[in-house]
Amino acid sequence: MSRTTICNSQLYKLLTSNKVISFKQMCHRRSKKKMAFQSNPKSNTQHALNHFDMYYSNYYKEVWPSIRISLLSQQKYCALVNHCDEGTTFKAESILSDLGAEDFIQKAGDISKDLKTEHSQSIETGSLHTEKNKFIVSDDSHKDHTQPSHRSDSIVFSNNNNPIDEKNTSLYDFMPTNKVYTQREFLHQELARQNTFEDTDFPVNVITEDNPRIPDTLKAYCYKKGNIDLFPEPSISRRNSKLGYYMMDAASMLPVIALDVQDNDNVLDMCSAPGGKMLTMLQYPHSGTLLCNDSSKSRLQRLTRTLHSYGNQKMIDKVTVNQDDGVTLNEPSYEKVLVDVPCTNDRHSTLEDDNNIFKPGRMKERLQIPALQKHLLLSGIMSCVPGGSIVYSTCSLSPGQNDGVIQATLEHLWKETNIDISVVDLSYIQTLFKDTFNFYPSCRFGQLVLPNLRANFGPMFICKLHRTK
Amino acid sequence: MFHCKFLHAVMKNRAFLLFRYGANYMTMSSRSVHYCIRGSIKCWDFHENSCQSFHIRHCASEAALTNMKERVTINYEIQIEETTDKIYEYYRSCNIMIVSSGKERIKDYVQHLINLKLKIKDIEQLMLTSPKILITEDTCTLTKQLREYGFSPKQLVHILRKFPDILDMNFETFLKNLEIFRNIGFSDDVLMALVVSDPTILLLEQEYVIHRVDELKKMFLSKSVLQLIVKSPLVLTEDINMIHLKYEYVSHRMGATPGQVIRSNLFSHSMDYIKCRHQFLTRAGLYKKITKDTGEIGKNPSLREMLDTSDEIFAKKHGKMTVAEYQTFVKIFEKEMSAEEVD
Numbered sequence A: 001m002s003r004t005t006i007c008n009s010q011l012y013k014l015l016t017s018n019k020v021i022s023f024k025q026m027c028h029r030r031s032k033k034k035m036a037f038q039s040n041p042k043s044n045t046q047h048a049l050n051h052f053d054m055y056y057s058n059y060y061k062e063v064w065p066s067i068r069i070s071l072l073s074q075q076k077y078c079a080l081v082n083h084c085d086e087g088t089t090f091k092a093e094s095i096l097s098d099l100g101a102e103d104f105i106q107k108a109g110d111i112s113k114d115l116k117t118e119h120s121q122s123i124e125t126g127s128l129h130t131e132k133n134k135f136i137v138s139d140d141s142h143k144d145h146t147q148p149s150h151r152s153d154s155i156v157f158s159n160n161n162n163p164i165d166e167k168n169t170s171l172y173d174f175m176p177t178n179k180v181y182t183q184r185e186f187l188h189q190e191l192a193r194q195n196t197f198e199d200t201d202f203p204v205n206v207i208t209e210d211n212p213r214i215p216d217t218l219k220a221y222c223y224k225k226g227n228i229d230l231f232p233e234p235s236i237s238r239r240n241s242k243l244g245y246y247m248m249d250a251a252s253m254l255p256v257i258a259l260d261v262q263d264n265d266n267v268l269d270m271c272s273a274p275g276g277k278m279l280t281m282l283q284y285p286h287s288g289t290l291l292c293n294d295s296s297k298s299r300l301q302r303l304t305r306t307l308h309s310y311g312n313q314k315m316i317d318k319v320t321v322n323q324d325d326g327v328t329l330n331e332p333s334y335e336k337v338l339v340d341v342p343c344t345n346d347r348h349s350t351l352e353d354d355n356n357i358f359k360p361g362r363m364k365e366r367l368q369i370p371a372l373q374k375h376l377l378l379s380g381i382m383s384c385v386p387g388g389s390i391v392y393s394t395c396s397l398s399p400g401q402n403d404g405v406i407q408a409t410l411e412h413l414w415k416e417t418n419i420d421i422s423v424v425d426l427s428y429i430q431t432l433f434k435d436t437f438n439f440y441p442s443c444r445f446g447q448l449v450l451p452n453l454r455a456n457f458g459p460m461f462i463c464k465l466h467r468t469k
Numbered sequence B: 001m002f003h004c005k006f007l008h009a010v011m012k013n014r015a016f017l018l019f020r021y022g023a024n025y026m027t028m029s030s031r032s033v034h035y036c037i038r039g040s041i042k043c044w045d046f047h048e049n050s051c052q053s054f055h056i057r058h059c060a061s062e063a064a065l066t067n068m069k070e071r072v073t074i075n076y077e078i079q080i081e082e083t084t085d086k087i088y089e090y091y092r093s094c095n096i097m098i099v100s101s102g103k104e105r106i107k108d109y110v111q112h113l114i115n116l117k118l119k120i121k122d123i124e125q126l127m128l129t130s131p132k133i134l135i136t137e138d139t140c141t142l143t144k145q146l147r148e149y150g151f152s153p154k155q156l157v158h159i160l161r162k163f164p165d166i167l168d169m170n171f172e173t174f175l176k177n178l179e180i181f182r183n184i185g186f187s188d189d190v191l192m193a194l195v196v197s198d199p200t201i202l203l204l205e206q207e208y209v210i211h212r213v214d215e216l217k218k219m220f221l222s223k224s225v226l227q228l229i230v231k232s233p234l235v236l237t238e239d240i241n242m243i244h245l246k247y248e249y250v251s252h253r254m255g256a257t258p259g260q261v262i263r264s265n266l267f268s269h270s271m272d273y274i275k276c277r278h279q280f281l282t283r284a285g286l287y288k289k290i291t292k293d294t295g296e297i298g299k300n301p302s303l304r305e306m307l308d309t310s311d312e313i314f315a316k317k318h319g320k321m322t323v324a325e326y327q328t329f330v331k332i333f334e335k336e337m338s339a340e341e342v343d
Helices: A003-016 A019-030 A043-072 A086-098 A104-122 A128-136 A142-148 A185-193 A250-259 A276-282 A297-310 A313-320 A346-351 A361-366 A369-384 A403-417 A426-433 B001-011 B013-022 B047-057 B062-094 B097-101 B103-115 B122-131 B138-148 B151-160 B165-170 B171-184 B188-197 B197-202 B206-219 B224-229 B242-255 B258-263 B271-283 B303-309 B309-316 B322-341
Strands: A076-079 A207-210 A221-222 A245-248 A267-269 A289-293 A319-323 A334-340 A386-395 A421-427 A447-449 A460-467 B025-029 B032-037 B041-046
Touching: A003 A207, A043 A185, A043 A334, A043 A346, A043 B122, A043 B271, A076 A086, A076 A250, A076 A276, A086 A221, A086 A245, A104 A221, A104 A250, A142 B138, A207 B258, A221 A250, A245 A250, A245 A276, A250 A276, A250 A334, A250 A386, A250 A426, A250 A447, A250 A460, A276 A289, A276 A297, A289 A297, A289 B062, A289 B188, A297 A313, A297 A319, A313 B032, A334 A369, A361 A369, A369 A386, A369 A403, A386 A403, A386 A421, A386 B151, A403 A460, A426 A447, B047 B309, B062 B103, B062 B122, B103 B122, B103 B138, B138 B151, B138 B171, B151 B165, B151 B188, B151 B197, B165 B197, B171 B206, B188 B197, B188 B224, B206 B224, B206 B242, B206 B309, B224 B258, B242 B258, B242 B271, B271 B303, B271 B322
Parallel strands: A207 A421, A267 A289, A267 A334, A289 A319, A334 A386
Antiparallel strands: A076 A221, A076 A245, A386 A460, A421 A460, A447 A460, B025 B032, B032 B041
């Protein structure tokens, strides 16, 4: 009895002493960390950056750090001058030039004119008309100059149907599974496949065109390289309650310039919202129609708001707004088609967590992007009349979404349809805008504007296709 | 024939030349002779042809030697006159009171400093930038004492250029202030280098210095503290909170080790500069914070590579960018920081 009492009292002492705390601590240490518990969940932007680091760093190599830092730093804008009436235009221009900005579009126009005069001087005959006709037919001498590796028109696709090793030919042989892929791993493989671009020896017609027309009415101001100032918000004009200028990424104007809208062209803008490119097109002296299509109603409402706050009655009348899935459009009735497809939107994805395509839950959606882009481009080509041109643009750096989609589309057209498509050599864009943008030198089918700290525009990929048949 | 013999004599016996030129200070090596006549230190190189021609020109006869001696002296005096005039004119144009004390005083001072083996160009620059040298009466004695203490002419120029107020100081106070640092554990050589790199530390009071060193010892090893002070003397004068902030940023936000901190000149840079460099690398994807849990091996550049490089080398080495791009980033970053402060 006495012994038990002693024991109890000892136990009590033990419990009341410091050792109780250490016991508690031990219990705490023993508790296992929950697997599902994440102390620091990654943000969507972090997911996007990891993805880019994984795929883009291998593709862009030593340029990648410069692109990455630019994507994460303040973006530059240009101010597109609104030409709805003279008073508003004059006022906007005076404001912008007072701020020290310069008109880079007209500067490019001047370079273009200089080049033309030099060209005509060098060719003694100077007959531009015959020159132009020659361009439309695919010209071998020009091809050699632009893309030497893809010249031969009669390249046969290399078949990969090599006989498999003799050991494994029998169906009755037991084939042990080396590796079982989970669904997640499959998804990752699919991602890797989509984000790399394999250059196949697919025969492509490349044609060169005359430098595009840059009308006097198209004016856009931006600051010089290295200047990081921002433009003030545009004010509403008292005369007609329209805004003087529209702020947009300067690189977004390049697809419209490359499209080279002529006076009587009927134009289709397939994924039109939020309306920057539409507004640029409206600055052209143009008497044809302009169909702005988008699949989202809310985005179209934004486009309509933009149109009404900038455009005069003539502009508004010219534009037809249509809500439809771009993939369904396939009637050839437009001379010029602009296919500005939805993409991973790299700049937005690295900066904003909201509506970010790199959210883990949207992985499947992300995987479908290249297929969707291809379909949209195909229906864009279908909607274009023979002899017309199509401009494909994205704001992504992914080679799979840029050159990859063009290549897949051209292959598809070549195999499945009778449509003949030539790729237009856009190297003139580099010459005209070399002072404003930073271009990636080795794109196969188009031009890619790379973001750079001094000229933080883009990314923007442009490719121009010409439908010959 | 004569000059060959002479050259031979030169190589053999230094005293011979010394005697011939009547120079008052001279050092000689097999390739060159430094000699000094009336305070000017000059050097003649013995390079095959040149040394011969020199000997032909100047050492052919006794008469030529005396001629040469006179010419050097005259040239020299002209130089002093010119410098004095220039300084005098400059002060007159600036309306500084020294003019009242006259040209002679300036000339005396110049002569004095030349006697201390300072170069004429340096003297001119010193006097133009800080009139204090001419105003203070003790200049001559103090500079002489400093020179005798062991500072080389170059070091003396450095000290006077960086901190002309040293002339207000008594030599005894100077020695007393140095004693503070010697007590902490600095050796004489290191201490002199420290004074040259940042002479303002001489103004610090003993209690303050001891307190600051104690504070630093809480963060680093005692022997590292001395190293740290020599590398960036700013740690002695800067606000202690700022030092803590910098250290916390570097060790917690960037994950740098104390060893890296000691090896770099971290504390001589401003906080904004450190943040800017760090952000530049982080955004370029070239710097990732390594935590112990993940067990990754860091590929991060060291603090020294990050902070103690010029803009050009830094931009080129990390991401192959240009200085212009780096400077644009600095502008963008400054703008972001000011926007954050407003928020």
